[in-house]
Amino acid sequence: MNLVGELHDLLLSSTNTVVFTGAGVSTASGIRDFRGKHGIYNDTFHGYRVEELFGIELFNADPSLFYSWARDFVYDLTAFQPCTVHNVLARLERAGLVNAVITQNIDRLHTLAGSRNVLEVHGSPSLHHCQRCGAEATYEAIAPRVHAGEVPMCPCGGVFKPDIVFYGENLPQTTFSAAVSACQQADLMLVLGSSLTVFPAAALPEEAYRCGARVVIVNDSPTSLDRRAILKLEDLTDTFTQLCDLLKGRLP
Ligand SMILES: [Zn+2]
Known part of the structure; x- marks a missing residue:
């Protein structure tokens, strides 16, 4: 057999x-591999390796870096079947x-x-949570805002983060x-x-x-x-x- x-x-x-x-x-x-030799993590974006963009400290310091990189991948997942x-x-x-x-x-x-x-x-980007008050938002609510070039903010003034596990979390x-x-x-x-x-x-x-x-x-x-x-x-x-x-x- x-x-x-x-x-x-x-x-x-x-x-x-x-x-x-x-x-x-x-x-x-x-969808490209993340960690292989030619993986997504080895790409660079505005001087950072993509792997660094998934660090929680960098995200908290400047979430616009992550969101501008993620726009065409994490927020474009409907392109993949x-x-x-x-x-x-x-x-x-x-x-x-x-x-x-x-x-x-x-x-x-x-x-x-x-x-x-x-x-x-x-984790996954299906849900997002406000880093300040914990409010929840769906992928479907966040994706259009990311595509419009926004960093998605909660009405409380906090930043939404996808429920993807970042380095340091x-x-x-x-x-x-x-x-x-x-x-x-x-x-x-x-x-x-x-x-x-x-x-x-x-x-x-x-x-x-x-x-x-x-x-x-x-x-x-x-x-x-x-x-x-x-x-x-x-x-x-x-x-x-x-x-x-x-x-x-x-x-x-
Ligand atoms: Zn909030």
């Missing part, structure tokens, strides 16, 4: 499959074959594809706890498109392994869990296209 056939059998024999996704699942949607992997994962969940998707991505594509139990451990506690718990209960953990280098999020698949889950990795470069994985595949789109064929009839 080929490797995708083995993945198919593992999926059908597991009772609690949890998926962990990184930037690699979104590159097929046209879910790809095969997002779509198949959503169908697997509807078929009862996947229980939760934990993602490091902030692009909302799992939700757009139809996944329901999505745990965004690095803690991970969202409730979401992270839910992710840890999902990992502890999983009997199958699929690690997709992540090289597992960004902690603490990358420790989640390790926690699943520690608690007895079988681990499958689909990533085009080595990961720290490769040696513990029961299966390692490389090409995400290929794997999920074949998997979808094998599951034909079972998927909604």
